[in-house]
Amino acid sequence: MNLHQLRYVREAVRQNFNLTAVANALYTSQPGVSKAIIEFEDELGFQIFVRRGKRIIGLTPPGEMVIGSVERVLMEIENLRRIADDFAAQxxxxxxxxxxxxxxxxxxxxxxxxxxxxxxxxxxxxxxxxxxxxxxxxxxxxxxxxxxxxxxxxxxxxxxxxxxQWRHVVLVPREHALASVEHLHFEQVAAQPLITYEHTFSGRPKIDAAFARRGVEPQIVLEAIDSDVIKTYVELGLGIGIIAEMAYDPVRDSNLVALPAGHLFGExxxxxxxxxxxxxxxxxxxxxxxxxxxxxxxxxxxxxxxxxxxxxxxxx
The missing domain is CATH 3.40.190.10 (Periplasmic binding protein-like II)
Incomplete structure (x- = not known):
C-alpha cells in the first residue's frame, strides 16, 4: 500500500463516495482512483467500500475501522512535515x-x-x-x-x-425612541421589527432561545450573515438590529446607538x-x-x- 491509495480512500469518504469529485479534488483521473482503491482492497484482503454495480455507495463494517486508521496515518505524516518545516523555516x-x-x-x-x-x-x-x-x-x-x-x-x-466571551447589543438609529433608554427591557425589543443574523451565525441561537423562553415570536424582518448589512438596514429605518458587540464602532457607526443586551440574550x-x-x-x-x-x-x-x-x- 502507498500514500496515494490512502489519500484516495480518505477523499472518497470526504466526497461522499463520488470518485469523479475525488479525482478533481486530487488532480488525477477517475479510472486511476478506482484502480488504486481496488488494489488497496486486494492488498487488505477485504472490501472497504459497499458497491452498487460499478459505483461505491458507502463503507463496509471493516471499512469503517480502516478509514479511522487511514485518517490517523495521514495526519501523522502531515504532522511530521509540519515539524520538519518548523525547524527548517520557523x-x-x-x-x-x-x-x-x-x-x-x-x-x-x-x-x-x-x-x-x-x-x-x-x-x-x-x-x-x-x-x-x-x-x-x-x-x-x-x-x-x-x-x-x-x-x-x-x-x-x-x-x-x-x-x-462576548455579548449582543441592540442597535437603533440616534433619533429612535429607544436611543435614550438606560436599561433595555425584553418587552421593548420584542415590540419592534428586528434585523439580525441568519440562524447559524454570531450567537443567533441565544437570541432565539431568549424569545422561546418567554413564548414570544420575534418580528424578524430581515436576516443577514454580515453585521455591516444589518447596520445598513437599521440606518434605513427598516427595524432595530441585534448584532455582536465587537461589530459596533461608535466612531464609524456614529449614526447608530448600541444598547447593551447581554442581560437579555446571555453570554x-x-x-x-x-x-x-x-x-x-x-x-x-x-x-x-x-x-x-x-x-x-x-x-x-x-x-x-x-x-x-x-x-x-x-x-x-
Whole structure:
C-alpha cells in the first residue's frame, strides 16, 4: 500500500463516495482512483467500500475501522512535515484560518496586523463560512485553525479552547425612541421589527432561545450573515438590529446607538478549534496567543492530550 491509495480512500469518504469529485479534488483521473482503491482492497484482503454495480455507495463494517486508521496515518505524516518545516523555516509558511464573516471583519484585523509584524514571511489565508463550514474545514485539514462561536465545541474530532466571551447589543438609529433608554427591557425589543443574523451565525441561537423562553415570536424582518448589512438596514429605518458587540464602532457607526443586551440574550463564547492529533507550528501558536494571551503551547498541548479544553476560563 502507498500514500496515494490512502489519500484516495480518505477523499472518497470526504466526497461522499463520488470518485469523479475525488479525482478533481486530487488532480488525477477517475479510472486511476478506482484502480488504486481496488488494489488497496486486494492488498487488505477485504472490501472497504459497499458497491452498487460499478459505483461505491458507502463503507463496509471493516471499512469503517480502516478509514479511522487511514485518517490517523495521514495526519501523522502531515504532522511530521509540519515539524520538519518548523525547524527548517520557523518564520515562513502558510497559516490557514477558517472563521465567520463577523470574526474576520471585526476580531481578527488587529491580531493579523500584529502577527504580520512578527512573521512577515508567513502567508495568511482566511476561509470564511458559517460555523458548520468552519468546523468542516478544520476536520478535513483544509484549515489549521477554526475560530467561531457556535458548533465547534460539539465536534468530537476537534479540540477546542475558549478565546473570550462576548455579548449582543441592540442597535437603533440616534433619533429612535429607544436611543435614550438606560436599561433595555425584553418587552421593548420584542415590540419592534428586528434585523439580525441568519440562524447559524454570531450567537443567533441565544437570541432565539431568549424569545422561546418567554413564548414570544420575534418580528424578524430581515436576516443577514454580515453585521455591516444589518447596520445598513437599521440606518434605513427598516427595524432595530441585534448584532455582536465587537461589530459596533461608535466612531464609524456614529449614526447608530448600541444598547447593551447581554442581560437579555446571555453570554457567548468565541472558541478556537484544531484537529485532534494535529501539530501546530510555532507561528500558529503565536497567532492564538495574540488573539487570547492565556493560550500558550503548554495549555493547547494539555487540551490535545485530554481531547478537550482544561476548563472554560478566559483569562479576562
Amino acid at each position: 518564520d515562513h509558511g502558510t497559516l490557514v484560518i477558517a472563521t465567520t464573516a463577523t470574526q474576520a471583519r471585526y476580531t481578527l484585523p488587529k491580531v493579523i496586523a500584529q502577527f504580520k509584524e512578527i512573521f512577515p514571511g508567513v502567508r495568511l489565508k482566511l476561509l470564511q463560512g458559517d460555523p458548520g463550514h468552519v468546523a468542516q474545514y478544520v476536520m478535513h485539514g483544509r484549515a489549521d485553525l477554526g475560530i467561531a462561536t457556535e458548533v465547534l465545541s460539539e465536534q468530537s474530532e476537534l479540540v477546542t479552547l475558549p478565546l473570550f 457567548n463564547v468565541l472558541r478556537m478549534a484544531i484537529r485532534q492529533g494535529s501539530y501546530l507550528r510555532d507561528y500558529a501558536v503565536k497567532f492564538l496567543h495574540l488573539l487570547s494571551p492565556q493560550l500558550t503551547r503548554a495549555r493547547i498541548e494539555s487540551a490535545m492530550r485530554k481531547g478537550t479544553a482544561d476548563d472554560d476560563s478566559y483569562g479576562l
